[in-house]
Structures are given as structure tokens and as C-alpha cells.
Amino acid sequence: MIKLDDKIPSGPLNEKWTKYKSTCKLVSPNNKRKLDIIVVGTGLAGASAAATLGELGYNVKIFCYQDSPRRAHSIAAQGGINAAKNYPNDGDSIERLFYDTIKGGDYRSREANAYRLAEVSNYIIDLCVAQGVPFAREYSGLLDNRSFGGAQVSRTFYARGQTGQQLLLAAYGALSRQIVNKRVELFNRRDVLDIVIVNGQARGIIARNLVTGEIEKYSAHAVVLATGGYGNVFYLSTNAMGSNATPIWSAYKKGALFANPAFTQIHPTCIPVHGDWQSKLTLMSESLRNDGRIWVPANKEDAEKLRKKQLKPYDIPEEKRDYYLERRYPAYGNLVPRDVASRAAKERCDAGYGIGTTGLAVFLDFKDAIKRLGKQLIEEKYGNLFQMYQQITGQNPYETPMMIYPAVHYTMGGLWVDYELMTTIPGLYAIGECNFSDHGANRLGASALMQGLADGYFILPYTISNYMANEIHTPKVSTDLPEFKEAYENVKERINKLISVKGNKSVDFFHKKLGKIMWDYCGMSRNKKDLQKALELLPQLKEEFHSNVKIPGKIDEYNPELEKAARVADFIELAELMVLDALQREESCGCHFREEYQTPDGEALRNDEDFAFVGTWKYNNNQKPDLIKENLKFEFIKPSQRSYK
Amino acid sequence: MNLTLKIWRQKNSKDKGKLVTYKVTNVSPDSSFFEMLDVLNQNLIEKGEDPVAFDHDCREGICGMCSLYINGRPHGPVKGITTCQLHMRSFKDGDTIYIEPWRAKPFPVIKDLIVDRSALDKIIQAGGYISVNSGGVPDANAIPIPKHKAEMAMDAASCIGCGACVAACANASAMLFVGAKVSHLALLPQGQVEASIRVKKMVSKMDELGFGNCSNMYACEAECPKNIKVTNIARMNRHFIASKLFAEDKNITNTNF
Numbered sequence: 096m097i098k099l100d101d102k103i104p105s106g107p108l109n110e111k112w113t114k115y116k117s118t119c120k121l122v123s124p125n126n127k128r129k130l131d132i133i134v135v136g137t138g139l140a141g142a143s144a145a146a147t148l149g150e151l152g153y154n155v156k157i158f159c160y161q162d163s164p165r166r167a168h169s170i171a172a173q174g175g176i177n178a179a180k181n182y183p184n185d186g187d188s189i190e191r192l193f194y195d196t197i198k199g200g201d202y203r204s205r206e207a208n209a210y211r212l213a214e215v216s217n218y219i220i221d222l223c224v225a226q227g228v229p230f231a232r233e234y235s236g237l238l239d240n241r242s243f244g245g246a247q248v249s250r251t252f253y254a255r256g257q258t259g260q261q262l263l264l265a266a267y268g269a270l271s272r273q274i275v276n277k278r279v280e281l282f283n284r285r286d287v288l289d290i291v292i293v294n295g296q297a298r299g300i301i302a303r304n305l306v307t308g309e310i311e312k313y314s315a316h317a318v319v320l321a322t323g324g325y326g327n328v329f330y331l332s333t334n335a336m337g338s339n340a341t342p343i344w345s346a347y348k349k350g351a352l353f354a355n356p357a358f359t360q361i362h363p364t365c366i367p368v369h370g371d372w373q374s375k376l377t378l379m380s381e382s383l384r385n386d387g388r389i390w391v392p393a394n395k396e397d398a399e400k401l402r403k404k405q406l407k408p409y410d411i412p413e414e415k416r417d418y419y420l421e422r423r424y425p426a427y428g429n430l431v432p433r434d435v436a437s438r439a440a441k442e443r444c445d446a447g448y449g450i451g452t453t454g455l456a457v458f459l460d461f462k463d464a465i466k467r468l469g470k471q472l473i474e475e476k477y478g479n480l481f482q483m484y485q486q487i488t489g490q491n492p493y494e495t496p497m498m499i500y501p502a503v504h505y506t507m508g509g510l511w512v513d514y515e516l517m518t519t520i521p522g523l524y525a526i527g528e529c530n531f532s533d534h535g536a537n538r539l540g541a542s543a544l545m546q547g548l549a550d551g552y553f554i555l556p557y558t559i560s561n562y563m564a565n566e567i568h569t570p571k572v573s574t575d576l577p578e579f580k581e582a583y584e585n586v587k588e589r590i591n592k593l594i595s596v597k598g599n600k601s602v603d604f605f606h607k608k609l610g611k612i613m614w615d616y617c618g619m620s621r622n623k624k625d626l627q628k629a630l631e632l633l634p635q636l637k638e639e640f641h642s643n644v645k646i647p648g649k650i651d652e653y654n655p656e657l658e659k660a661a662r663v664a665d666f667i668e669l670a671e672l673m674v675l676d677a678l679q680r681e682e683s684c685g686c687h688f689r690e691e692y693q694t695p696d697g698e699a700l701r702n703d704e705d706f707a708f709v710g711t712w713k714y715n716n717n718q719k720p721d722l723i724k725e726n727l728k729f730e731f732i733k734p735s736q737r738s739y740k
Numbered sequence: 741m742n743l744t745l746k747i748w749r750q751k752n753s754k755d756k757g758k759l760v761t762y763k764v765t766n767v768s769p770d771s772s773f774f775e776m777l778d779v780l781n782q783n784l785i786e787k788g789e790d791p792v793a794f795d796h797d798c799r800e801g802i803c804g805m806c807s808l809y810i811n812g813r814p815h816g817p818v819k820g821i822t823t824c825q826l827h828m829r830s831f832k833d834g835d836t837i838y839i840e841p842w843r844a845k846p847f848p849v850i851k852d853l854i855v856d857r858s859a860l861d862k863i864i865q866a867g868g869y870i871s872v873n874s875g876g877v878p879d880a881n882a883i884p885i886p887k888h889k890a891e892m893a894m895d896a897a898s899c900i901g902c903g904a905c906v907a908a909c910a911n912a913s914a915m916l917f918v919g920a921k922v923s924h925l926a927l928l929p930q931g932q933v934e935a936s937i938r939v940k941k942m943v944s945k946m947d948e949l950g951f952g953n954c955s956n957m958y959a960c961e962a963e964c965p966k967n968i969k970v971t972n973i974a975r976m977n978r979h980f981i982a983s984k985l986f987a988e989d990k991n992i993t994n995t996n997f
């Protein structure tokens with residue numbers, strides 16, 4: 096049995112990272128030049144890591160499946176990035192951001208990691224401003240802040256509704272600078288299909304050139320995965336169409352442990368599903384909850400009439416509306432954390448108060464805010480979001496309330512990493528959304544951008560040198576090693592197998608089916624019976640996929656269906672692990688709501704006695720994977736029932 | 741809705757390519773343009789034909805990966821949006837829609853509707869950034885920036901790098917793309933330090949890659965999905981001329997930054 100070593104330095108919480116930084120091993124500049132690092136993914140985590148490692152003098156190769164590193168899905172993050180600057184003087188501090196992160200994650204994350212995240216958050220803002228990120232400002236010329244869910248202070252920095260875009264473009268600029276300086280080499284339009292392990296250490300990758308179809312081998316002294324989340328398991332999500340789990344799934348199958356796969360965040364404010372042909376869901380930023388009020392009719396009859404379009408939203412008078420978040424959670428109101436807001440919406444809709452043609456929607460209403468602040472100010476704050484909403488739905492949110500419903504958005508689970516962000520495979524790192532480390536069972540809004548950039552700019556560059564210091568005598572790794580040949584052959588065989596099935600159903604057919612199983616049985620709320628049902632259905636789906644999928648075209652050409660097929664094959668396997676994890680966790684915490692475990696008023700009921708651990712899974716060929724627990728120790732915060740009332 | 745589609749099919753960069761006619765039926769007006777193409781592709785796969793290849797990723801109008809001339813216009817008929825945000829309610833039942841890849845010499849076709857836009861990355865690599873390393877920077881509030889300047893910088897920084905400006909331009913000029921980046925950075929005090937070197941490097945890279953010049957037709961502004969203004973081109977030209985004019989800036993070329 097593997098014993099997990101979290102490598103957390105001893106000593107007081109606020110000194111751990113300083114202590115680590117001043118004692119970790121360093122690599123001299125002339126040795127850095129001899130060391131190669133592969134980074135997979137060009138989102139906030141990947142781009143910032145590659146740029147910083149390039150600046151430090153390592154030889155970096157970076158890979159993305161898109162045509163340009165600037166397309167990575169971090170670009171779509173709207174609302175903002177948290178930092179403990181306390182510029183508004185409203186009582187914020189590193190301790191408070193740390194506390195909010197642990198509490199928001201429902202006491203299922205590591206204290207030391209969350210503290211470090213809060214600690215480096217301020218450097219991120221300084222750096223981004225220096226890089227030219229046009230954050231929102233006050234008339235004084237100083238930076239503006241707004242509030243996000245799960246916080247009682249305003250600590251979110253933003254650039255209109257395009258914060259992710261601006262941060263990513265800044266990281267992409269830093270990356271571009273290293274590319275032209277020849278410290279980083281870019282490989283675009285590549286899918287990374289396997290990780291190569293030599294003598295127990297990560298030494299390279301196998302990639303498919305998506306334009307030519309060629310299978311390629313790349314070697315390095317260390318490999319960094321920054322591949323984002325696996326929300327596309329659900330088919331419909333706010334992820335990009337190409338977002339996938341293949342690199343982390345390959346790592347898992349090569350022995351890296353996978354932590355908390357069941358922890359999937361369902362974002363409360365997305366545009367509701369319209370029809371069967373729908374390919375993706377669009378998020379409406381959480382920042383809208385600063386000014387928008389969420390409600391449904393207080394009477395079922397009114398809800399029914401709204402669904403049948405016999406009534407319009409504003410036909411319902413104030414006293415016949417139920418602002419259910421304000422009613423249930425007076426202290427936080429519309430700004431409760433995401434998991435709480437999502438479940439409350441589901442509760443109302445399941446009880447028959449939902450609106451929209453499907454009954455699976457609630458109102459997000461700006462009428463009061465427009466009255467209070469004026470249309471112009473609302474337009475300045477949220478203009479692009481309103482425009483996006485109108486384009487998709489054909490309705491004008493200045494005149495009629497928005498309709499929203501929860502949708503799959505972010506995955507807190509991911510590869511298990513220690514304090515150094517290294518997986519259980521030496522030399523293999525996981526940063527950003529693809530690791531599990533900082534958000535516990537629920538991530539707070541505006542914390543994903545913070546974590547991606549913290550990992551890439553300020554954490555990994557230190558921790559990787561602690562490993563690289565032992566690699567200075569390792570010569571350039573050859574891709575002629577038998578381990579590379581074996582991985583290369585395996586990938587080729589896998590692709591050959593997929594394309595030669597020549598069945599009757601398209602990849603999308605299976606992906607949609609997978610999504611439905613997961614949303615119905617392992618979605619916003621879960622129970623033992625449903626999860627067991629999913630465990631029956633998923634192996635059948637896997638079997639059907641591998642015997643009946645139809646992939647047109649050839650291997651050695653641009654073949655988007657083949658790309659999708661390889662991704663969906665991995666999603667089906669990962670889905671099973673998610674269900675297993677949801678089944679073993681017999682408690683409700685954060686986004687993981689088990690119907691069997693709730694308080695009398697319907698809140699998540701945690702069980703710290705039995706489940707204060709990270710559920711980590713070890714691949715076991717085709718047998719059931721082993722569950723290995725990392726017990727969570729709370730030395731500085733005493734876990735209590737989360738209350739936002 | 742029932743539609744006739746005339747779609748450019750081209751096997752690879754060497755193939756000559758041609759327009760092929762397809763019919764799609766029962767399209768929901770609430771579906772997006774790409775969802776309509778998804779339906780077409782599912783039908784093609786069922787029939788054992790090669791589906792139409794097109795670039796797309798976020799499908800929410802921000803990643804800049806999608807492209808397409810739709811009835812001759814980059815990103816289709818609706819102003820201020822990308823193709824992925826275009827919905828079928830913008831068309832009428834019975835319409836014939838022409839769908840083609842972007843045509844510009846620096847954007848060679850890879851397959852069907854997919855073109856290679858790495859030339860835009862190369863222009864950014866030439867200098868579209870502020871040369872700071874990760875660390876050793878002043879506090880974020882150390883330098884106040886007038887709100888209107890920050891807003892103008894943000895307007896320019898909204899560019900998604902899709903290349904619609906190049907596709908719209910008769911000269912295949914990338915002036916709006918380059919002007920947006922030059923303006924975004926030159927409007928901020930942090931970006932002013934390198935402003936004159938930056939503009940020279942980016943403009944010369946743009947010329948080198950075969951993009952044409954601007955002849956003030958403003959088609960780029962009209963087709964830009966993010967409504968980037970041509971005033972950014974004017975600002976770039978001003979900086980460019982200034983960088984050639986003053987002796988202290990004149991001799992700074994090709995510094996590796």
C-alpha cells in the first residue's frame with residue numbers, strides 16, 4: 096500500500112511557505128540550461144509556468160490542442176480574481192482569504208495549501224498590473240474591487256466580464272516573449288495521449304499531431320500537466336468543446352493517484368438547456384449576483400402559467416415572489432457559495448416552482464439594480480454579459496429578468512499532488528484545475544484564476560527546482576529508449592483499434608449518453624441507488640462504445656472525430672471512477688450532496704469523524720481501483736457546520 | 741427551418757478545393773450556427789461521408805478559435821459577434837448559405853474551413869507584451885492609471901485574435917489586430933517604456949509575414965466581433981511615426997527583450 100507523503104513543512108502555518116522557499120534546493124543558471132521541462136496546456140497555469148520556467152533558464156516545450164496558446168479555456172473566465180490586498184479597507188487579510196477558502200471548500204482541503212494560495216494571491220495582482228492587465232479602476236486611478244460568493248469582503252479584481260481573457264493574454268504575452276527568446280518551444284494542435292515513465296520517473300510524452308496525424312515522441316527531465324478540468328464528462332458543461340481529461344487519465348493509468356474525482360462544481364448561473372441539439376452551456380458570471388436578485392413565483396399556479404407563457408415575469412407582483420436565497424440565507428443572500436445556490440435552485444424547481452418552458456430555470460432579476468443604479472452603470476458593469484445573454488436567448492435582460500439554471504462548470508478533483516505540486520510519479524507535476532489541491536469540496540468564485548496563476552508563476556518554479564537539483568547529472572533523455580517505443584506503440588494500437596471498430600453510432604451519440612447517465616445519477620445530488628445504477632450502466636456504455644463507434648476518415652490526416660473518440664473513451668472510464676468516489680463518500684460536503692445525509696432543513700451534513708480525508712484512487716489495471724486516504728488535519732481552523740444564514 | 745448550404749470542401753493544403761451543396765432540414769431557430777453544422781456532420785457521419793472540419797472551441801465568443809465567411813462576411817451577418825454566437829434565428833427558412841474559410845495569403849487552408857493563423861502569434865511574439873519577469877514588480881496600486889485610459893486600454897485589449905479583420909480586408913492587412921495590441925499597451929504607463937520599440941518590431945513582423953497595408957476602408961472595424969475601433973490603427977501610426985522621428989528612439993532596433 097502506498098503511503099502518501101504530503102511533504103508539508105513543519106512549523107506555524109504562516110511560516111511554512113517562507114521556510115520551504117528558503118530551504119529548497121536550487122539549480123544554478125548554467126545547469127538550468129541543460130534541463131528540459133515539458134508543459135502540457137497553455138491556460139493560466141500552463142502558460143504562466145512555462146513563461147516563468149523559461150525566464151529562469153530551463154528549456155521548455157509547451158503543448159496545446161488549439162491552434163494558438165491564447166485559446167485555452169481560462170480565457171472564458173468572466174468574473175474576476177481574488178486577492179487579499181484589502182485595498183477597500185473592509186477587513187480582508189491573508190488569514191481571512193485562507194479561512195474563506197477552507198470554509199467554502201467545506202473543510203475538505205489542506206490547510207497548508209490553501210494558506211499558501213492566499214499568501215501568494217497579492218503578488219499575482221502586482222505582476223498582472225505590471226504586465227499591462229487593464230483591471231477596472233476607480234476615478235482615483237486606483238484598482239476597483241467587487242464581491243463574490245462566499246465572502247463578506249470585496250476582494251475580487253476584474254476586467255469587465257473578461258477577467259480570464261485579460262489574465263490569459265498577459266500570460267500568453269509572457270509566454271510569447273520566451274518563445275521568441277527561444278527559451279520555450281511551442282507545439283500547437285497536438286493532443287497529448289500518453290506519459291512516458293522511465294525507471295519510475297516521468298521522462299516524456301507521446302503526442303498526436305492533429306494536422307498530420309503523426310504520433311510524436313518528446314522527452315524531458317520533468318513533465319508538468321496543466322490540462323484543466325474534466326467537466327466534459329457530462330457532455331453539456333461550460334467547458335470548451337475540446338477540454339479533455341486524456342493527459343491526466345493517462346497519468347492515472349501510469350500510476351499517478353487521482354483524488355476526489357466526485358467533486359464536481361455545478362455553477363448556479365448558466366443559461367438553461369434549450370433542446371437536444373445543444374452542444375454546450377454558457378455561464379453567466381457569478382458577479383451578476385452582486386446586483387441581480389434570484390426568485391421564483393411563490394405560488395405553483397403562477398409558475399405553471401409562466402411555463403405556459405400565459406403570464407409574463409413582471410405580471411407577478413412583488414408579494415407573490417419568493418426570493419428564496421434571501422429568505423433562506425439572510426446573512427449572505429444572493430451571494431451564498433455556488434454549491435448552496437445551485438442546490439437551492441434545484442430544490443425550488445423540483446418542488447414545482449421552476450419557470451421557462453422546461454420548468455428547469457429560475458429568474459435572475461436586475462430591475463431593482465437598474466432602478467437603484469441606473470441602466471448606464473449596469474451596462475458598464477455587465478454590458479458584455481447582457482449582450483451575450485440576449486444573443487443566445489433572444490431576450491433583453493434590461494427589460495425582462497434573465498432565466499438561469501445550474502450547469503457543470505469546474506472540477507475540484509484531479510491528480511493528487513503533494514505540497515510541491517508533484518503527483519505520486521516522481522517528476523510528474525499537476526498544476527491548476529487538473530490537480531485537486533486547494534478548493535476542497537467546493538471552489539469559491541474568482542479563485543480558479545488565482546490558483547492557476549499562483550501555481551504557475553509563484554509555486555511550481557520553486558518546487559520544481561527542488562527536484563531538478565537532483566537531475567543535473569542526467570543527460571538529455573533519449574526518445575529512443577524502449578519505454579518511449581513501448582508507449583508509442585501502445586498509442587498507435589489504441590488509435591488503430593478505435594478507428595477500425597467501424598460501427599454504427601457517432602462519437603457524439605456515446606458522449607451524450609454518457610452525459611445523461613452522469614447528470615441523472617451522479618449530478619447535483621446523489622444517492623446510493625442512483626450511483627449503483629450508474630455503475631451498472633457505465634461498463635455497458637464502455638462495451639458498446641468500443642464495439643459500435645463509427646469514426647470516419649483516416650488516421651494520418653486531420654480527423655476531428657478521431658480526436659473526440661479518444662477523449663470520450665477516457666471520459667467513460669473516468670466517469671466510473673467519479674461514481675465510485677461519490678459512492679464511497681457517505682456524507683454530504685460542498686458540491687457533493689448525498690441525499691441520505693442532510694440536515695432537517697436540507698443543508699449538507701458533513702461527517703468529519705469518518706470522512707475528513709482526501710479520497711485518492713490507485714489504478715489497478717481492469718480491477719476495481721484501490722482507495723487510499725490522506726487524512727486531513729486541521730490544526731488552525733476548527734471545522735464547523737458551514738452556515739451562511 | 742430547411743436550408744441549403746454551399747460549403748467549401750478541401751482535403752488538405754495541397755488540394756484545390758470546391759463548393760459542395762448540402763441540405764439540412766428541421767433546424768431549430770434557437771440553435772446556434774455550429775449546432776446546425778453539428779447536425780449536418782452527424783448526418784454525414786451516418787452516411788459514411790467525411791464531416792466538415794471547422795475550428796471552434798469555447799463556443800461562447802471569447803477564445804477566438806472560430807472563423808468562417810458566412811455569405812461572404814467574416815463571422816456572418818450580425819454585427820459584434822463571433823460565428824459561435826450566431827443563432828439560426830438570424831436566417832430565414834429556405835435560405836441558401838455560403839460557408840467558406842477565411843481567404844488571406846498569410847492564412848493557408850489546413851482542411852475544409854480551417855486555416856492556419858499562427859502568423860498572428862508570430863506578430864505577438866515580436867513584441868506584443870511588456871517585458872517583465874514573474875517577480876520584483878511594484879505594488880499594484882503604486883502607479884494610478886486614469887480610469888478613462890484604463891477603459892480605452894481595455895477596449896483595445898478585448899481583441900480575441902480571430903483574424904476577422906484580416907479576412908475582411910481587401911489587402912489582408914493585420915493593422916487592426918496590431919493596432920489593438922500596440923494601443924492597449926501604449927495607453928498604460930507600464931507599457932509606455934517599450935512603446936516605440938514595440939511598434940517598430942510588430943509592424944515589421946507584420947510586413948515580413950505578408951500582410952498587406954491599410955487603405956482606410958474600415959471593413960475591419962465593421963466586421964470585428966469585439967467592435968475594436970480603427971482609431972487604434974491611427975494611434976499605432978502615430979507611435980510608429982514618432983518612433984522613427986525622434987533621434988533617441990531611432991537607433992533602438994532589435995534589442996532582444
